Amino acid sequence: QVTLKESGPALVKATQTLTLTCTFSGFSLTTYGMRVTWIRQPPGKALEWLARIDWDGDKFYSTSLKTRLTISKDTSKNQVVLTMTNMDPVDTGTYYCARMGHGWELDPWGQGTLVIVSS
Amino acid sequence: QSALTQPRSVSGSPGQSVTISCTGTSSDVGAYNFVSWYQQHPGKAPKLMIYDVTKRPSGVPDRFSGSKSGNTASLSISGLQAEDEADYFCYSHSGTYIVLFGGGTKLTVL
Numbered sequence: 766q767v768t769l770k771e772s773g774p775a776l777v778k779a780t781q782t783l784t785l786t787c788t789f790s791g792f793s794l795t796t797y798g799m800r801v802t803w804i805r806q807p808p809g810k811a812l813e814w815l816a817r818i819d820w821d822g823d824k825f826y827s828t829s830l831k832t833r834l835t836i837s838k839d840t841s842k843n844q845v846v847l848t849m850t851n852m853d854p855v856d857t858g859t860y861y862c863a864r865m866g867h868g869w870e871l872d873p874w875g876q877g878t879l880v881i882v883s884s
Numbered sequence: 885q886s887a888l889t890q891p892r893s894v895s896g897s898p899g900q901s902v903t904i905s906c907t908g909t910s911s912d913v914g915a916y917n918f919v920s921w922y923q924q925h926p927g928k929a930p931k932l933m934i935y936d937v938t939k940r941p942s943g944v945p946d947r948f949s950g951s952k953s954g955n956t957a958s959l960s961i962s963g964l965q966a967e968d969e970a971d972y973f974c975y976s977h978s979g980t981y982i983v984l985f986g987g988g989t990k991l992t993v994l
Contacts, residue, residue, distance in 0.1 A: 804985075811887060812922075812930070812973055812985040825981040861929060869918040869977045870935035877929050 767791035769801075769862050769875035777852050779884050787845040787862030787875060794820055794840050800865040801845040803836065806877075807858040817865065818845055854882045888913065888974055888986035895992040901962040904989045906974030907955060912984055914955035918977035921950060921959045924988075925970045933972075934959060961991070969993040 773785035785803070792799055803815040816836040817825045826834050835848045845862060859879050863871035889907040896902040906913065906921075913919055919937045922930035932941055934950035937957060947962045957976070961968055974986035 811987045812975075814983050814985065817981065868935060869916075869983065870920040870932055871922070871930075871975070872932040872935070872941065874929040874931070 767864060767873055769864060769873065771860060771862050771875045771878040773878055773880065775879060776881050776883060779853055779882055781852050783849045783852050783880060785847045785860055785878065789843050792864065794838050796820055798867040802863050802865050802871060803847045804861045804863060805858045816847060852882045854884050857882045888976060888984050890974060890986040890989045893990045893992065895994055896964045897994045898964050898966065900964050901960060902964060902991065904959045904972050906957045906986045908976055909955055912976045912978035913952065913957050916977045919952060919957040920975045922973045922975065923970045924973065930973060964993050966993050
């Protein structure tokens with residue numbers, strides 16, 4: 766059974782750096798074709814794709830947030846870490862990680878973690 | 885890239901059928917058969933319902949089906965049930981590593 770779970774601070778201040786960890790089980794990020802993606806959802810709004818890291822170490826970022834995001838993986842711990850610098854109240858929302866296998870679909874998703882950015 | 889366009893809301897009575905559209909462009913929905921649909925109940929994580937336009941993951945009822953015509957993909961739900969009331973998001977590959985989400989549609993079961 767594949768599961769993912771996000772963890773990180775629930776509250777950060779504006780201008781601070783956010784660090785989120787996605788801990789997963791049931792698959793390995795060293796397996797060909799496996800990928801982990803981060804997505805966020807502001808309250809009451811649509812989903813937004815943020816970043817992706819692949820089994821071979823390739824990294825991809827949202828063009829609008831590229832300068833603020835860094836994604837990395839620790840295959841020994843089955844973790845993917847996302848950092849976002851210079852946080853702003855508009856970054857408030859629920860942050861999800863999800864697995865992307867050989868196809869383009871996201872399945873499954875973690876439960877999400879709510880991050881509130883205070884000014 | 886702009887988000888995919890979905891109606892903000894749709895509704896139907898139990899037992900009826902509804903269809904949710906997802907309109908993109910010839911660079912995303914129209915170009916690739918990599919459209920997927922996600923169901924999200926309040927406070928819950930999204931759940932994959934349809935992938936690769938028409939495929940249904942195991943465990944998803946066959947009341948849910950997907951299709952595509954040109955730049956518009958659609959999710960159809962037949963035999964509506966109260967538990968189907970949720971938000972639905974579409975998602976499409978858009979070249980290289982780019983993916984796009986739709987704005988979401990709230991389904992109300994009357």
